[in-house]
Amino acid sequence: DAGVIQSPRHEVTEMGQEVTLRCKPISGHNSLFWYRQTMMRGLELLIYFNNNVPIDDSGMPEDRFSAKMPNASFSTLKIQPSEPRDSAVYFCASSQHGGAQHFGDGTRLSIL
Amino acid sequence: RKEVEQDPGPFNVPEGATVAFNCTYSNSASQSFFWYRQDCRKEPKLLMSVYSSGNEDGRFTAQLNRASQYISLLIRDSKLSDSATYLCVVNWGPKTSYDKVIFGPGTSLSVIP
Numbered sequence: 001d002a003g004v005i006q007s008p009r010h011e012v013t014e015m016g017q018e019v020t021l022r023c024k025p026i027s028g029h030n031s032l033f034w035y036r037q038t039m040m041r042g043l044e045l046l047i048y049f050n051n052n053v054p055i056d057d058s059g060m061p062e063d064r065f066s067a068k069m070p071n072a073s074f075s076t077l078k079i080q081p082s083e084p085r086d087s088a089v090y091f092c093a094s095s096q097h098g099g100a101q102h103f104g105d106g107t108r109l110s111i112l
Numbered sequence: 113r114k115e116v117e118q119d120p121g122p123f124n125v126p127e128g129a130t131v132a133f134n135c136t137y138s139n140s141a142s143q144s145f146f147w148y149r150q151d152c153r154k155e156p157k158l159l160m161s162v163y164s165s166g167n168e169d170g171r172f173t174a175q176l177n178r179a180s181q182y183i184s185l186l187i188r189d190s191k192l193s194d195s196a197t198y199l200c201v202v203n204w205g206p207k208t209s210y211d212k213v214i215f216g217p218g219t220s221l222s223v224i225p
Contacts, residue, residue, distance in 0.1 A: 035215075042215065042217045042218065043156070043199070043215040045212065045213075045214075045215075048212060055212075056212055091155055091156075098143075098144060098203070100146050100158045100161060101158075101201075101213065102158070103155035103156050103157070104155060105154075105155055106155050
């Protein structure tokens with residue numbers, strides 16, 4: 001079975017540019033999560049969706065970050081404009097209600 | 113008090129040793145508990161769920177103490193391949209936000225030949 005699929009695997013871009021990260025959850029999972037991981041702050045929940053509806057976005061750092069889930073099989077996390085402090089690994093995860101989360105391979109983002 | 117706390121380690125143990133990790137959580141309404149492992153530069157992967165009565169999976173044993181709000185993970189007969197960071201994960205309720213979980217900061221384990 002296909003797991004959570006994220007793209008791109010790596011992204012290097014200059015500050016000020018728009019960055020779009022993509023995620024395809026596991027089929028049948030109704031919750032989707034976006035996380036950011038850095039050495040300093042560990043794994044932080046940014047936002048999560050249940051049945052394509054954003055439930056909790058309290059972890060989204062600021063207005064530069066936005067996330068959408070137009071349907072059950074696709075979500076995006078967008079950063080505009082990007083800044084060097086956004087450099088991190090961004091993970092997408094999905095789960096069935098109340099179940100354990102399954103993570104994608106992550107996107108390693110570097111903002112120069 | 114932080115939401116989920118773990119001893120960061122690192123724990124350096126010889127092969128074959130038994131090692132135990134503890135994790136405390138602050139939300140008494142939490143209902144689901146998990147242990148994940150994360151290898152360097154990889155994604156977190158589910159190791160095991162933690163059930164109220166405690167549960168075992170091979171060399172791994174998980175325990176839950178609701179009264180004291182902590183969970184534990186015991187690894188017996190450590191292998192080199194057990195070297196990783198172990199993350200304690202607690203769901204955060206309330207029911208309207210049931211799927212939200214909090215990851216602990218992780219405990220680093222190095223198993224030494």
